[in-house]
Amino acid sequence: MSMRMEFLTTGEAVQADWEELQPLFHKVVVRATHGEFTVDDIYRMAMDGSIVISLVREAGKIIMALAFEFRHYPQKLAVNYLAMGGKKSHEVMARFLKDFGVWAKNAGADWIEASCSQGMARIFAQHHFVTTYQLVRLDLNHKGEAS
Structure with a gap:
């Protein structure tokens, strides 16, 4: 069965699929982020329209969830992937990128x-995709202290 990508453009659409999307985003937040955002943040930002969620369905089941934002630079506009979780990432990218x-x-x-x-x-x-910058950080919160 073929894959299909959808963009969730309303709060109602996000709410309708959130039960299936939440675990996919949870895996990303737990495995790949460093405290920048939570799953609740993704939901809140999608609901207030500051990010967009898209999903990929295969045989009616959500297999991939993506959260992205428009990032405004003084001279350029980027679409920035915040979170991408699910199955078949190579196939999804080959099909939809x-x-x-x-x-x-x-x-x-x-x-x-x-x-x-x-x-x-x-x-x-x-x-x-090509590597443009290396991201480096200096953590100002010592381990054991509240963030």
């Missing part, structure tokens, strides 16, 4: 970007 890129370009974006783990960067590289 070109169309997603056309959609993003039509929306005014100059590129698609993501801050991600090295493993995810390797997956993105197989789909023509």
